[in-house]
Amino acid sequence: MSYISISDKDKKEMLARTGAASVDDLFCCIPEAVRFKKPLDLPAAKSELELVRAIGAVGGKNTYGGHLSFLGGGAYDHFIPTVVDYLSSRGEFVSPYTPYQPEVSQGTLQLVFEFQTLICQLTGLDIANDSLYDGSTGAAEGVLMAHRITNRNKVLLARSLHPQYREVVRTYIKNLGIEAVEIGFGPDGRLDPAELGRALDDKTAAVVYQSPNFFGVVEDVKALSDAAHGAKALSVAVVAEALSLALLESPGKLGADIVTGEAQSFGIPVSFGGPYLGFMACKKEFLRQMPGRITGQTVDKDGRRGFVLTLSTREQHIRRERATSNICTNQALCALRATIFMETLGKQGLREMAWQNAQKAAYAADKLGAVRGVKMKFAGPVFNEFVVEVPKPWASVDAALRGQGIVAGYGLAAEYPGIGDAAVVCVTELRTKDEVDRLARTLEEVLS
Amino acid sequence: MIKEIREPLIFEISESGKRASELPTLDVPARKDLLAGVPLRREIEDFPEVSETEITRHFTRLSQKNYCVDMGIYPLGSCTMKYNPKINERLAAHPAFVASHPLAPADLVQGSLEVLKKLEGCLCEIAGMDAFTLQPAAGAHGELTGMMLIRAALEARGDARKYVLIPDSAHGTNPSSAHICGYAVKEVKSNEKGTIDLLALEQEMTGEVAALMVTNPNTLGVFESDICRIAEIVHAKGGFVYMDGANMNALTGIVRPGDMGIDVMHINLHKTFSTPHGGGGPGSGPVGIMKELVPFLPVPLIAEKDGRYALDFDRPASIGRVRAYFGNFAVIVRALCYILTLGPKGIREIAEFAVLNANYIRKSLEGVYDLKYTTASMHECVFSDKIQKAFGVTNLDISKRLIDYGMHPPTMSFPLIVHGALMIEPTETESRRDLDMFIDAMKAIATEAKENPDILRSAPHVTYVSRLDEVAAAKFPILRWEKKA
Numbered sequence: 047m048s049y050i051s052i053s054d055k056d057k058k059e060m061l062a063r064t065g066a067a068s069v070d071d072l073f074c075c076i077p078e079a080v081r082f083k084k085p086l087d088l089p090a091a092k093s094e095l096e097l098v099r100a101i102g103a104v105g106g107k108n109t110y111g112g113h114l115s116f117l118g119g120g121a122y123d124h125f126i127p128t129v130v131d132y133l134s135s136r137g138e139f140v141s142p143y144t145p146y147q148p149e150v151s152q153g154t155l156q157l158v159f160e161f162q163t164l165i166c167q168l169t170g171l172d173i174a175n176d177s178l179y180d181g182s183t184g185a186a187e188g189v190l191m192a193h194r195i196t197n198r199n200k201v202l203l204a205r206s207l208h209p210q211y212r213e214v215v216r217t218y219i220k221n222l223g224i225e226a227v228e229i230g231f232g233p234d235g236r237l238d239p240a241e242l243g244r245a246l247d248d249k250t251a252a253v254v255y256q257s258p259n260f261f262g263v264v265e266d267v268k269a270l271s272d273a274a275h276g277a278k279a280l281s282v283a284v285v286a287e288a289l290s291l292a293l294l295e296s297p298g299k300l301g302a303d304i305v306t307g308e309a310q311s312f313g314i315p316v317s318f319g320g321p322y323l324g325f326m327a328c329k330k331e332f333l334r335q336m337p338g339r340i341t342g343q344t345v346d347k348d349g350r351r352g353f354v355l356t357l358s359t360r361e362q363h364i365r366r367e368r369a370t371s372n373i374c375t376n377q378a379l380c381a382l383r384a385t386i387f388m389e390t391l392g393k394q395g396l397r398e399m400a401w402q403n404a405q406k407a408a409y410a411a412d413k414l415g416a417v418r419g420v421k422m423k424f425a426g427p428v429f430n431e432f433v434v435e436v437p438k439p440w441a442s443v444d445a446a447l448r449g450q451g452i453v454a455g456y457g458l459a460a461e462y463p464g465i466g467d468a469a470v471v472c473v474t475e476l477r478t479k480d481e482v483d484r485l486a487r488t489l490e491e492v493l494s
Numbered sequence: 495m496i497k498e499i500r501e502p503l504i505f506e507i508s509e510s511g512k513r514a515s516e517l518p519t520l521d522v523p524a525r526k527d528l529l530a531g532v533p534l535r536r537e538i539e540d541f542p543e544v545s546e547t548e549i550t551r552h553f554t555r556l557s558q559k560n561y562c563v564d565m566g567i568y569p570l571g572s573c574t575m576k577y578n579p580k581i582n583e584r585l586a587a588h589p590a591f592v593a594s595h596p597l598a599p600a601d602l603v604q605g606s607l608e609v610l611k612k613l614e615g616c617l618c619e620i621a622g623m624d625a626f627t628l629q630p631a632a633g634a635h636g637e638l639t640g641m642m643l644i645r646a647a648l649e650a651r652g653d654a655r656k657y658v659l660i661p662d663s664a665h666g667t668n669p670s671s672a673h674i675c676g677y678a679v680k681e682v683k684s685n686e687k688g689t690i691d692l693l694a695l696e697q698e699m700t701g702e703v704a705a706l707m708v709t710n711p712n713t714l715g716v717f718e719s720d721i722c723r724i725a726e727i728v729h730a731k732g733g734f735v736y737m738d739g740a741n742m743n744a745l746t747g748i749v750r751p752g753d754m755g756i757d758v759m760h761i762n763l764h765k766t767f768s769t770p771h772g773g774g775g776p777g778s779g780p781v782g783i784m785k786e787l788v789p790f791l792p793v794p795l796i797a798e799k800d801g802r803y804a805l806d807f808d809r810p811a812s813i814g815r816v817r818a819y820f821g822n823f824a825v826i827v828r829a830l831c832y833i834l835t836l837g838p839k840g841i842r843e844i845a846e847f848a849v850l851n852a853n854y855i856r857k858s859l860e861g862v863y864d865l866k867y868t869t870a871s872m873h874e875c876v877f878s879d880k881i882q883k884a885f886g887v888t889n890l891d892i893s894k895r896l897i898d899y900g901m902h903p904p905t906m907s908f909p910l911i912v913h914g915a916l917m918i919e920p921t922e923t924e925s926r927r928d929l930d931m932f933i934d935a936m937k938a939i940a941t942e943a944k945e946n947p948d949i950l951r952s953a954p955h956v957t958y959v960s961r962l963d964e965v966a967a968a969k970f971p972i973l974r975w976e977k978k979a
Contacts, residue, residue, distance in 0.1 A: 064854055073845075073872075080721075086747055092837070133553040136554070137562055137564030138558060148962050149897055149954050156559070160975070167541055180817060181818065208818065221674075296535060299535075318596050320824065340971075346959040352962045359968075374634045453599070479522045
């Protein structure tokens with residue numbers, strides 16, 4: 047199958063107009079010696095029907111979907127109203143480029159303006175950008191931004207920040223002379239305030255923590271922000287479960303200077319890790335240091351309201367190596383999905399969803415905690431995830447549960463050595479009471 | 495559609511108590527002491543409340559204010575706005591893929607891992623590279639990853655070096671990516687043909703230079719014919735050649751970067767491999783490398799043994815992760831579908847027709863618009879407004895007028911080495927009819943520039959909004975809606 051729209055007759059005539067004797071002639075500027083003269087060693091072209099069968103067969107090798115799953119850890123399975131798929135599939139949203147020509151891009155620009163507003167409302171901060179790649183690169187951009195603002199070279203990273211986010215931060219800062227110091231957690235699962243106090247100094251650019259953290263525990267954002275500010279460092283909150291913002295007091299109100307994170311929960315399927323939706327919001331005094339695209343409201347020459355990409359002197363295409371970030375293409379279509387999702391759930395619906403998550407997680411924690419030998423690892427308050435500790439090796443418990451068709455959680459031993467036989471369990475609004483009861487029952491059987 | 499329809503912001507039509515979605519009633523006992531001691535919000539202040547009808551109309555109307563590839567030619571230079579096949583959308587949304595969790599045990603997601611491995615293999619063949627990582631989420635992210643790989647390889651040799659050379663025609667992400675990687679940027683001047691000046695390169699290429707970042711074909715749409723010599727010069731001083739693959743659409747099946755001395759490159763799946771741009775993303779920027787750099791690839795790698803796939807984290811020299819999980823997976827599925835659909839001949843036809851179409855436009859408009867560099871064009875050609883300037887008309891005016899003719903404008907004011915640039919990339923999927931419509935419109939506009947320049951300066955005339963005040967937008971930023979006090 048081919049998507050070429052030019053007939054053989056047109057091809058001949060067009061070649062004639064270019065003056066080239068043949069198609070090969072068009073490539074005369076490529077040295078003969080390096081030209082590739084064989085056919086590429088790729089599978090033979092497929093018709094649509096053959097493609098559907100081939101890809102269907104590959105997809106069929108994924109057996110995860112047949113399991114009852116309680117996986118979270120930065121990727122959350124939430125209800126997605128039908129209008130999200132329906133409206134976001136429109137070609138007018140799917141197939142334009144970045145809105146460089148505002149007069150023919152008002153649809154994208156207005157919806158991104160709405161997205162920025164919604165993110166500000168949820169985070170409790172003044173301004174938000176159009177999106178970043180995902181939560182992990184959002185955390186990295188947050189660190190670089192704090193470094194630019196404070197001109198300091200040390201960041202304190204909570205060990206309870208998503209392990210993969212921490213790795214990405216380390217990869218990003220490695221060549222920039224920024225040092226990362228990890229701060230551990232206490233028995234409540236929250237960042238250890240004493241250790242934080244010892245590490246904070248006049249070289250610290252930011253305290254970077256996740257709330258709810260990787261263990262599902264809600265951090266004391268106010269205390270962390272106060273501590274950071276006490277050392278004239280910034281408070282950078284990372285939110286990997288954006289839905290929590292609908293129920294918990296906003297990090298901005300509690301003192302966070304920058305809130306960045308992952309909004310996959312807003313209408314974007316888990317889809318094996320991407321594409322997702324990084325977001326970032328901050329106080330308005332940091333506007334000039336914000337990475338990524340920003341959309342602003344203006345008027346046309348007839349006085350009508352319109353929207354444009356703005357403040358682009360921060361960006362790579364103007365400022366080149368002095369830009370606030372190298373980001374160019376972002377996650378606009380994911381921001382569209384999130385915008386439709388947030389506006390569809392609305393003021394009541396989003397809060398209701400968040401509340402149900404917290405209720406169901408609390409129920410599940412009680413149920414699992416009642417299973418003989420199972421303990422809640424941390425005492426701190428949780429949103430929709432919590433860490434269970436089991437009295438047998440987690441790998442064997444996990445395997446036995448999988449044998450019963452259940453993926454119960456994400457084992458922590460590899461990334462948190464010394465934490466014991468512990469796993470983080472996530473319960474969203476999609477899990478029913480019966481499913482949670484089944485998990486508890488099966489866990490009991492597996493452990494007995 | 496009716497031009498005067500104004501679509502309010504969703505916040506402006508919000509009314510207390512309306513909703514467009516409901517969940518089932520909570521099926522577990524509700525606890526009163528939920529999250530005790532944690533500050534909770536009373537409400538999300540001013541968050542919208544609308545019905546499903548209103549949501550549907552809001553976004554349908556907004557969509558109608560966008561121009562898109564599904565409507566017509568979108569000749570944005572260096573952006574490769576080709577047709578996005580619809581079957582790829584459907585297969586990327588296959589339930590087996592969208593429901594798979596990135597932290598699921600590898601045994602349960604063999605199909606997803608196979609997709610990643612298969613695309614890696616196809617890209618290696620098409621680019622002539624030894625390995626690919628699919629983790630980078632976009633082109634600029636790929637550049638950063640590629641430069642980190644180069645730095646890691648140089649550090650392993652004992653000296654990370656200080657500088658990166660970048661031609662003056664390069665895209666802005668190149669210097670920015672090099673900078674985040676800890677390198678200072680030195681610009682290499684282009685010669686009168688618009689290509690890298692070999693003498694300038696030889697002078698600049700010292701033992702302190704880590705790499706040359708080159709876009710080939712470059713942003714003028716010109717192939718760097720001396721690429722092999724360029725690579726020799728860089729390699730002779732122990733440096734690496736990084737290729738920005740944004741313009742790979744000109745090369746598929748014709749020449750492979752790996753065969754012309756490129757050590758590291760990225761490919762934009764959202765350009766060459768037809769995944770839609772989505773109004774600015776998501777993209778995907780896989781990075782291809784030659785053998786020496788393999789030890790430094792981001793973790794995890796996907797290892798295959800007897801048709802089973804596993805994740806390999808045991809990579810002590812790895813630069814680490816550049817993104818959580820595995821990259822923009824659903825974009826990767828689309829690109830694989832595209833390659834499987836086209837097959838070897840179809841992949842070669844991408845470049846053949848992309849270059850034919852661009853040259854057809856170039857020949858048709860030469861003389862009508864000024865062409866600063868007359869070197870042979872590949873997949874795009876860069877005109878300028880030099881002729882029209884005489885009538886007080888700029889590339890901006892020409893672009894805005896093109897909107898009145900029902901088409902998207904070319905890329906403007908880039909590359910920086912062509913003043914008043916109009917950078918035109920039609921791609922291979924346009925029909926002759928669409929190309930002719932574009933050519934005719936450009937000719938008509940050139941005539942108007944002479945006879946009625948005001949109609950250009952006041953364009954566009956057919957859109958929901960006329961020219962927008964971008965200066966005011968930046969000077970007095972309004973970046974969110976706020977309730978009127």
